[in-house]
Each structure stands twice: as C-alpha cells, then as structure tokens.
Amino acid sequence: MSLPALPTAGLLLLRNADVFAPEALGRRDVLLGGGKVLWLGAPGEAPVSDAVERIDLAGRRLIPGLIDGHVHVTGGGGEAGFRTRVPPMKLSQFTTAGVTTVVGLLGTDDVARSTRDLVATLSALREEGLSAYGHTGGYHLPPATLTGSVRGDIVFVDALIGVGEVALSDHRSSQPTLDELLRLASDAHVAGMMTGKAGIVHLHLGDGARGLDLVTRALDASELPPRVFQPTHVNRRRALFDEALVLANRGCSVDITAFPVADGEDAWSAADALVRYLDSGAPPDRVTISSDAGGCLPCFDAQGHVCGMDVGQSGALLATLADLLAAGVPLERALPAFTRNVADLLRLPRKGRIAPGADADLVALDAAHAASLVIARGRVHVRDGRAVLRGTFEQ
Structure with a gap:
C-alpha cells in the first residue's frame, strides 16, 4: 500500500482574522510559511504576491492551537x-x-x-x-x-x-x-x-x-x-x-x-x-x-x-x-x-501564542465556539469544521 504524503507547509495568508494571541489584538492578517508564523499585521499590508494562497476568515476569532x-x-x-x-x-x-x-x-x-x-x-x-x-x-x-x-x-x-x-x-x-x-x-x-x-x-x-x-x-x-x-x-x-x-x-x-x-x-x-x-x-x-x-x-x-x-x-x-x-x-x-x-x-516557547516566529498552530472559531479551521504546524487539518487530513487508519 502506498501512503499519501503529507502536504507541505507552504505560504498561507489568513485574512481578516479577529486575533487573540491569546491577548486581544483585533483585526489582523497572519502570514504562515514553513510551519511558522512569518508576519502579523494590519489587513491588506502583508508583504506577499497575489499568488499566495489566502483564506478569508471574515472576522472569525483566531486563537492559538x-x-x-x-x-x-x-x-x-x-x-x-x-x-x-x-x-x-x-x-x-x-x-x-x-x-x-x-x-x-x-x-x-x-x-x-x-x-x-x-x-x-x-x-x-x-x-x-x-x-x-x-x-x-x-x-x-x-x-x-x-x-x-x-x-x-x-x-x-x-x-x-x-x-x-x-x-x-x-x-x-x-x-x-x-x-x-x-x-x-x-x-x-x-x-x-x-x-x-x-x-x-x-x-x-x-x-x-x-x-x-x-x-x-x-x-x-x-x-x-x-x-x-x-x-x-x-x-x-x-x-x-x-x-x-x-x-x-x-x-x-x-x-x-x-x-x-x-x-x-x-x-x-x-x-x-x-x-x-x-x-x-x-x-x-x-x-x-x-x-x-x-x-x-x-x-x-x-x-x-x-x-x-x-x-x-x-x-x-x-x-x-x-x-x-x-x-x-x-x-x-x-x-x-x-x-x-x-x-x-512545558517550556515550549513557540507554542500557545500567535506571534512572528511562533509555530503555525492556529484555530478559527465559528459563532458556536467550535473549530471551523485548524492549522497544525502550518498545515490545514480542519476546514469548515471537517477533517481534511486524517490519520493513517482513518482513511
């Protein structure tokens, strides 16, 4: 049996997120790449080209994983x-x-x-x-x-x-x-x-x-x-x-x-x-x-x-x-x-926070406080509340 490879953690821009890092930062865009948070700033100011994948969170709350x-x-x-x-x-x-x-x-x-x-x-x-x-x-x-x-x-x-x-x-x-x-x-x-x-x-x-x-x-x-x-x-x-x-x-x-x-x-x-x-x-x-x-x-x-x-x-x-x-x-x-x-x-300094240099572990919450988007180590695991990556014996 040939196992599918995990998708690479490429560049991904999360737009229009209401960021809690865990402190409240307000509306921000967040750029991810290589499994890390690369940039965090005002909406529309990310230093990337139009070719970068984007997910518009439309004001949903974004918290650390x-x-x-x-x-x-x-x-x-x-x-x-x-x-x-x-x-x-x-x-x-x-x-x-x-x-x-x-x-x-x-x-x-x-x-x-x-x-x-x-x-x-x-x-x-x-x-x-x-x-x-x-x-x-x-x-x-x-x-x-x-x-x-x-x-x-x-x-x-x-x-x-x-x-x-x-x-x-x-x-x-x-x-x-x-x-x-x-x-x-x-x-x-x-x-x-x-x-x-x-x-x-x-x-x-x-x-x-x-x-x-x-x-x-x-x-x-x-x-x-x-x-x-x-x-x-x-x-x-x-x-x-x-x-x-x-x-x-x-x-x-x-x-x-x-x-x-x-x-x-x-x-x-x-x-x-x-x-x-x-x-x-x-x-x-x-x-x-x-x-x-x-x-x-x-x-x-x-x-x-x-x-x-x-x-x-x-x-x-x-x-x-x-x-x-x-x-x-x-x-x-x-x-x-x-x-x-x-x-x-636990002395895991790149976990538990949203900041440049932190691991790209992020969760977007929907109106019912459930996980609508989950990103672990820069890879999207859950989208629209559904697992898009599953374990080897969950396929």
Missing part, C-alpha cells in the same frame, strides 16, 4: 479487566477539537501499557502532523521507563519532557512516601535542567482525604522549585481545589480537568474552577486546563469496584471554553489556561 496537557494517547482504562482498556486515539479526534499539541501519558495501567508504546504512539502522531510530547512513568513507583531511569528517559528520548501521571491520594496509587516523591522530583528537575525540557512531575490526585499534603510536605522539606510539581484533577473535590490555590500561591502550576460534573456533586466543573481560580487572586499564569482524553473516567463503589465509566475527550476543552464565554468571561482572560500557560510550564 489548544495544548492538551493530559492525554492517554495509547488509551487508558483497564481498571475492570482487559476488556475495559480504551483504544488509542486517532489524529482527527484531536484536530477537530482544536487541539494541535498533546502531552501523552500512562495511567493506572503502566504494565500492559508501556513507555515504549507511548513513545511509538507519540512518534506516529508527529508523523501525521501533530505536535506530540509525553511523560515517562505512570501511576506507580518505581516508574515505568524506557531507558531504566526517569533521568535517562527525559535526557535521551526527545519526546519525553517530564514524569507522570504519578498517583497520590488514590486507592490505585503505589502509596509513595515523601522520600520517594522527592527522589522522583529531583530526577525530573535535574533532567529538565540538562535538556531545557519541562522536567516536571505531573501528579494525579484522587479522592483521598490526604489531598495535596504530600506535595506540601515536599515543598517544605526540599530546595526543589515549586514549578516541578503539577497536580492535576484539582477540581474533583472542592476542598482539594482550595488546597490547590494555596500551592499555586507558593509557585506550583495546578491543572484543572474538563470532566463532567453532576448537579450537587462535591466538585467544580472546569469552567467554574477556572473562574474561581482567577477571581481568587492566585497567579493567573499558574493554572492550566486539560481533558484527560482517552482516559477512562471510572466511578467506584465502597469496595473499590468499578460501577460505571466514561471516556475523556479532547472536545471537552472547547466545550469548557464555550461555557466560560457563555458565562461572560472575556476570551482573552480564559484562553491562557488552554494555551500560553501550558506552553510556558
């Missing part, structure tokens, strides 16, 4: 037997949701799923035109690795930028001690220093009453910079969210998960959590939102048995953004948690 910082690209699940393993995600599941960069990881199943499989899946997504990174390890300690150590994985494997999702305050975790968490965080931090990568520990938080106590103790007991620790799912309990605000004020970045929340549940929806975070006065650059896409979202009975499950979707990010806009939150206030904040934490 979303960065989904918590994705089970190989599929998650497995808590109720092998039949409950979630299948791997496909390219268009990300692009049609406005996601142009993913960070893949392993979860509960870091035995049947491996770091080797994760790296191969990230490489495949890169070949298909997405920007894809990952964390070594999984829920448990000692962590699942490719080279034999966390430091080795981050230093020698290009796609791996941190470690996670390491489970805390959860009956599925390996119940790590303070010393174990400090050693893991030290390895990630030093590897990040050596490579310029994020070098973070991405921490899954469960429903346990201990909450973020172990992270607080780690900050008190070490010289490690707070940015090394990034707890996620912090909106799953309201008391846990209050603890996360304290950590954010100490220098940690905290990650809100865009999972469904039922009426009366002791949790905050992602939209509610972001509003509460921003209104609290905590540093606005230390909050991110991810989807848990591809991950199993189980519920457990008192004996720890799975009594129901759902699967996370990257589409939850744009749905959360729509909820925020419907609640009257300005787009430029909401957008950094999905874009620039994530890029800065």
Whole structure:
C-alpha cells in the first residue's frame, strides 16, 4: 500500500482574522510559511504576491492551537479487566477539537501499557502532523521507563519532557512516601535542567482525604522549585481545589480537568474552577486546563469496584471554553489556561501564542465556539469544521 504524503507547509495568508494571541489584538492578517508564523499585521499590508494562497476568515476569532496537557494517547482504562482498556486515539479526534499539541501519558495501567508504546504512539502522531510530547512513568513507583531511569528517559528520548501521571491520594496509587516523591522530583528537575525540557512531575490526585499534603510536605522539606510539581484533577473535590490555590500561591502550576460534573456533586466543573481560580487572586499564569482524553473516567463503589465509566475527550476543552464565554468571561482572560500557560510550564516557547516566529498552530472559531479551521504546524487539518487530513487508519 502506498501512503499519501503529507502536504507541505507552504505560504498561507489568513485574512481578516479577529486575533487573540491569546491577548486581544483585533483585526489582523497572519502570514504562515514553513510551519511558522512569518508576519502579523494590519489587513491588506502583508508583504506577499497575489499568488499566495489566502483564506478569508471574515472576522472569525483566531486563537492559538489548544495544548492538551493530559492525554492517554495509547488509551487508558483497564481498571475492570482487559476488556475495559480504551483504544488509542486517532489524529482527527484531536484536530477537530482544536487541539494541535498533546502531552501523552500512562495511567493506572503502566504494565500492559508501556513507555515504549507511548513513545511509538507519540512518534506516529508527529508523523501525521501533530505536535506530540509525553511523560515517562505512570501511576506507580518505581516508574515505568524506557531507558531504566526517569533521568535517562527525559535526557535521551526527545519526546519525553517530564514524569507522570504519578498517583497520590488514590486507592490505585503505589502509596509513595515523601522520600520517594522527592527522589522522583529531583530526577525530573535535574533532567529538565540538562535538556531545557519541562522536567516536571505531573501528579494525579484522587479522592483521598490526604489531598495535596504530600506535595506540601515536599515543598517544605526540599530546595526543589515549586514549578516541578503539577497536580492535576484539582477540581474533583472542592476542598482539594482550595488546597490547590494555596500551592499555586507558593509557585506550583495546578491543572484543572474538563470532566463532567453532576448537579450537587462535591466538585467544580472546569469552567467554574477556572473562574474561581482567577477571581481568587492566585497567579493567573499558574493554572492550566486539560481533558484527560482517552482516559477512562471510572466511578467506584465502597469496595473499590468499578460501577460505571466514561471516556475523556479532547472536545471537552472547547466545550469548557464555550461555557466560560457563555458565562461572560472575556476570551482573552480564559484562553491562557488552554494555551500560553501550558506552553510556558512545558517550556515550549513557540507554542500557545500567535506571534512572528511562533509555530503555525492556529484555530478559527465559528459563532458556536467550535473549530471551523485548524492549522497544525502550518498545515490545514480542519476546514469548515471537517477533517481534511486524517490519520493513517482513518482513511
């Protein structure tokens, strides 16, 4: 079978865009070429000939491509037997949701799923035109690795930028001690220093009453910079969210998960959590939102048995953004948690923003806040809301 080649990232002029970079810039034209933003300026002033391909956005909002910082690209699940393993995600599941960069990881199943499989899946997504990174390890300690150590994985494997999702305050975790968490965080931090990568520990938080106590103790007991620790799912309990605000004020970045929340549940929806975070006065650059896409979202009975499950979707990010806009939150206030904040934490300086020299990862939103045009690394993946580029096994 002969596979079609990806189209080259040639010159493309986006005209009459209402640009949020993520700050509001107003009406602009944007010139793309070679997978980068080449020029950004007033409509009609782009230094190009008439032969350059043009797309007129007619005033639609243009935002940076979303960065989904918590994705089970190989599929998650497995808590109720092998039949409950979630299948791997496909390219268009990300692009049609406005996601142009993913960070893949392993979860509960870091035995049947491996770091080797994760790296191969990230490489495949890169070949298909997405920007894809990952964390070594999984829920448990000692962590699942490719080279034999966390430091080795981050230093020698290009796609791996941190470690996670390491489970805390959860009956599925390996119940790590303070010393174990400090050693893991030290390895990630030093590897990040050596490579310029994020070098973070991405921490899954469960429903346990201990909450973020172990992270607080780690900050008190070490010289490690707070940015090394990034707890996620912090909106799953309201008391846990209050603890996360304290950590954010100490220098940690905290990650809100865009999972469904039922009426009366002791949790905050992602939209509610972001509003509460921003209104609290905590540093606005230390909050991110991810989807848990591809991950199993189980519920457990008192004996720890799975009594129901759902699967996370990257589409939850744009749905959360729509909820925020419907609640009257300005787009430029909401957008950094999905874009620039994530890029800065992960030390991806060309992601999460629209500016000359940045990667050409862009999303145009329609009136319903859905992705009408998606460009990843300079290539059009979605046009008029439909995927025009699909993964190898989606053809």
